[in-house]
Amino acid sequence: MTARPNILFIMSDDHAARAISCYGAGLNSTPNIDRIAGEGMRLDRCYVTNSICTPSRASILTGTYNHVNRVTTLDTYIDNRLPHVAKHLRQAGYQTAMFGKWHLGEGKAHQPTGFDEWSVFPGQGEYFDPLMIGPDGAEVVSGYASDIVTDKCIDFLKRRDPDRPFFMMCHHKAPHRPFEPHPRHRHLHADGKLPVPETFDDAYDNRAAAAAAAKMRIRRDMTYRDLGLAQPEGGAEVGELLVAGRRDRKIPDLSAGGELRLVDAATGETHVFTDPAELALFKYQRYMMRYLQTVAAIDENVGRLLDHLDAVGLTDDTIVIYTSDQGFFLGEHGWFDKRFMYEESLQMPFLIRYPGVIVSGSISDRIAMNVDFAPTFLDYAGAPVPNYMQGTSLRPLLERTAGEDWQDVAYHRYWMHKDDFHNAFAHYGVRDSRYKLIYWYNDPLGETGANHGDEPPEWELFDCVADPFELCNRADDPACRDISLAMLDKLDAKMAEIGDLPEHDSRALRASLGGI
Template sequence: MQPNILFIMSDDHAARAISAYGGGLNHTPNLDRLAKEGMRLDRCYVTNSICTPSRAAILTGTYNHVNTVTTLDTHIDNRLPNVAKHLRQSGYQTAIFGKWHLGEGEAHEPTGFDEWAVVPGQGLYYDPVFIDRDGPRVVEGYATDIITDMSLDFLERRDRQRPFFLMCHHKAPHRNFVCNHKHEDLFQDDLPLPESFNDTYENRAAAAAAAKMRIRSDMTYDDLGLIQPEGGSEVGRPMFPNPHIQNRCIPELEPGGSMTLIDARTGENFIFTDPQKLAEFKYQRYIKRYLRTVQSIDDNVGRMLDYLDAEGLADNTIVIYTSDQGFFLGEHGWFDKRFIYEESLQMPFLVRYPKGIGPGGVSKDIAMNVDFAPTFLDYAGLTIPSYMQGTSMRPVFEGSAGEDWQDVAYHRYWMHKDVIHNAFAHYGIRDQRYKLIYWYNDPLNQLGATSGDEPPEWELFDCDADPFELHNRAGDPEYIDVFKAMLGKLDAKMAEIGDLPEHDSAAALAALACS
């Protein structure tokens, strides 16, 4: 009997914001239930830590240089084969509700789904627009509740003689962080600062210091639920290089200066004369707003699990919860994602399938989002097509992944110096202990970056000895053999998946020998 597949995915949900991962930030009892009754993956990684490419990799089972969805502006060609098409052809009822983010219009809308209703772009938290085959419409309410309502309605109307494949894609907790009103007063006490919050970005590639993802200086008034004062550059620099969009970033406080910020909901005034106190205030506003938004995700996962129980579907339904990538929650002083650094690279992944997965399992085997589609097809008893580059995760779930299991995850980010975040182009691999990164910085200036002057750089991290990735070991004599081994793994992985390198391995080894 083919299992049902319920795939629940949020947007920008860091593993540390799920209590089953032990982050100590919040309590997510319904997500924790999946971990307790199934398995938690600790080393599930994203091929490209940005919304659109990640979703393309999940749907097609291919890396982004193959499906050509490499940036936020390169949308999917919906004529391509995808996992929903394979499952539908084999008799599954298929549906997707919520965030799509792979493009709009006839050439990019969802294909392979019996039913679909998706938000345009990022979508809105309250009274969002949904697009389906009949066009756009406004649905009143809170987005996380609405997406769950649509998913439950599909399950209620389904053909009970056939299995289903349902993708429930929440827009939360993507910025700007807007919670359900009932959660507005959660997290009254301050949360601890991450150990690397005051990172100075020393002994690292230039990309770390250049990124405009700092909580101190790059979050907007809207991000933090504050009233933006009237004015121009003295109020803060524009978030967008677009004169028609006036969202401004809250500036840092100069020594000896003073700043007053106003709560947009209560009107409370906050006065600062200490730059560090202001930075910590911004962090607390950020993390609490983020976690309040997460709380509705957990509530609605609970609604889905309760429905499966009530309908007697739990035993034969594979339930997966994940996010399209990780997210920085103040680590290195950052918000957002994009980088191959761990908090951004790691996807939370919880799976429950009582018929085939034992309870309470924890896996540290490496898995990637290109592996999701082959996994679905494997459990459905279907042939995994030759074009898919991922591997079924079934051995991981069943505890039978042996020494031959994949030992590296590959990540590549193309959007060099994007106009908002200034993140540099790079690629690299993560194995069970080490991480090698090549900041190639888009030497061909393929994305229209304003400058290509940054020289390429290597970074090597010992993730066991240095879990916060603060000490670059590329060029360290003690790590020469590690660098050589990781470079060999990188070259082998790029050759395996057909991604063309920007680096010259012989030159890198020669430079290492001279250092």
Template sequence: MTEPRRPNILFIMSDDHASRAISAYGGGLNRTPNLDRLATEGMRHDATYVTNSICTPSRAAILCGTYNHVNCVTTLDTRLDNRLPNVAKHLRAAGYRTGIFGKWHLGEGPAHQPTGFDEWAVVPGQGEYWDPPFDTPEGRRKVPGYATDIITDMSLDFMERCGDAPFFLMCHHKAPHRNWQYHPRHAGLWADEDVPLPETFDDDYANRAAAAAAARMRVRSDMVYNDLGLVQPEGAAARVGELLIGGWPDRKVPELMPGETITVTCAETGERHTFDDPQAFAIFRYQRYMKRYLRTVQAIDDGVGRLLDFLDERGLAEDTLVIYTSDQGFFLGEHGWFDKRFMYEESLRMPFLVRYPAGISAGSTSRDIACNVDFAPTFLDYAGAPCPNYVQGRSLRPVLEGRTPDDWEQIAYHRYWMHNDVFHGAWAHYGVRGPRYKLIYWYNKDLGQAGARPLDAPPEWELFDCEADPHELLNRADDPAHAEIFDRMLAALDARMAQIGDIPEHDSATARRGPQAT
């Protein structure tokens, strides 16, 4: 009797792609027909959460199946020790051809470059959008063209050469990471219309922990000129000093103060715009940001279409598990922010679209809670390979196939370690997200990572009812009516931290609502 063919696994991951910028999620921002195919022909998962909302730690959690205090990749400044076991090594040992192409962002050089892959070509650091260098086993080489298209080409070439062997392919796009350099073929998108402004764009951060107001991630004051494709600032821009972003100097676009005037020039067209109204200038920047972002996303959708067409043409669609996700969520003007880092919903929630005709029902959805540490055991489960006991996630296969176990833990744990860095000013915190409620503890403490700045702020708790308050505008941690819920979520937090072996910074015996000095 012939053994059933083990499925190919095609894992496509972008960088900073918010769920709301995929039309299958109903965000009303753009059209992504190829990504939508995965939802139509498979499952749209609506409750996938990142365990640390920043690029490098998320990638380590996905590859290793462990939380960041275990794999020791807690910040952007930590690197993955490539001697550690990872899912590619296990799948390779199980007979899979393994490859990774695109963004790695887990370190460079012999101690940190990819291991466990038969073939790899990865961009150093964040990578470049145009004519990007790639690190390979043979050394560094520059590849002419647009990064998203090149990474897709490399992925297609790898699949073509796998023959009859099952493959595990990680196609990792740089896009849509800042500074949102889109391909000219998408320059006409949104040219004659505006992107809807989020209803929380002018959030004043009242009724929240102090960390929300302290963050330097505002569209109206914290983006740099290169983010927005602006040059030759005149007027108010003169009072803004230089920042060093990614090794090159740039200047923040200032928030316009009453009585000030500023003139900016669009790099693509040379068109000049003069503003003397602060709100009009803030909205102008939002439109520049979002149109550049959405145009950059569109090349990813093009690439996904090419990958799916290849599977169709080779007769591999039925036997291939295809997953699309992002390394975390992203703020698209909600609360006035860009970037990620926070445990608030837009940053915490990852898109997760999955198609496998042999096992996943077309057009299905799920709200069972999943985390990125669950990805590795899911790959191993579908490959028929054993899951090692060090893995802290759990296979999503029963959830994806509509048979969620009775003991499925409907809880997600998140911890952000990069306390008050110089560029974004996000504060250290951890917490848990359940089906309805979210508890966050802002411990506001530098635990010794590089780049942290001194901060004198007491710890705080936040409790949100994500059903009644989906925009997370009202912290209920102080509300006596929610005291029982607070205690229940605190118990869930304590249990999860004990389960995964993370060390708490709070004292549950003395925990109370609002600011505290534990």
């Protein structure tokens, strides 16, 4: 173990904690990712500030919330003149590298800065033979994305200066939609027997309007390409367009007495359906099969990286992190995708190993957030944590010295009100160790005090212990008045702390609850 450890940060895209076997859901096996947890710590309450790819990545890099770094949506890219963790580590003498999914914009104003070496996918990137961009331009790289990213990481490790520590960001594209597994994994989970979530048939009763309005339902919003099916030629009779101007269409649902024939794009096998319930389960199994097949390639490549560290004697001197840029719905509430502050989307998997410092096989249920990652890296590197960063070093949590005054709330804000693809509503809120308060302000512009949405604002309050699936909104329950007031206090305090201006009127709400 050295005084200044190497830092290997491995991040996938849309990898739900439930699809990592050490989290105990029983869906799949990820022995290599599990190894990080077995030899280190698993965080069970690590949360994202904004459950969408680009803003989450900006918060991870800068250690700031999105109203500060200004990356609030998929279309607001990072200003690469901003300071961030790689720049600080580079200044402190670290070699820095970034390989894989950047997703913070292209061109001189947005491409990676602060890295000695970088090679990234433009936009989402492709699974097979992807185009990759680097300081010397663009090139098509033959192979499968997860393998290619790992090849580049291992090549950097072989060429690094052995007398200086390194900070490397290994960013996988997988398992992002549309799910395209490598042929070597297409046999996995092909028996159609994956467990169906208890909430798959959720009717969205007693919830905010946003839940029923979202276009993220496996039953009706997945495309032929998502499920590896051949899209027939035709127009609306083939299925609803995913979005205007694109070819992809959603697989239609069945009406009573109807028939639907679906063809496997790889094998030509035809599946015939006359029962809507049977079709819905087929879509779920097909979605989960392909999603978990792409995860298998990530797990293999995590194993390659860990084996390389072992082979060159770097294991004891390297902090290894595995995480995802946010959570993901795996059929819970009938959904795929993310965006919402509901638990499956809010929770990020986070596994970390640092031999001799972090106790093997340890688990933490203390609250952590993605804005905390950058301060943590700087802390372990012995570098100053700049005062613009809003996160907190997780070192006390990881080394089990955190006291009772450890941060007790996570803050989340989603800004992309009613986007064309998913129709998710704008919202923000806080989650503590037991309760969650969400305000659906339904304002597409995010202007304080204004409401330009079609739906009135709504509040949701969930008891995440008694109601872990978040099926019962208690915001209007008189028995929960004191809890609502306490959570409102936490929301107001957190927004004041980080400088995010509220859209809600706390005084009016407290008056309605009898709190003032």
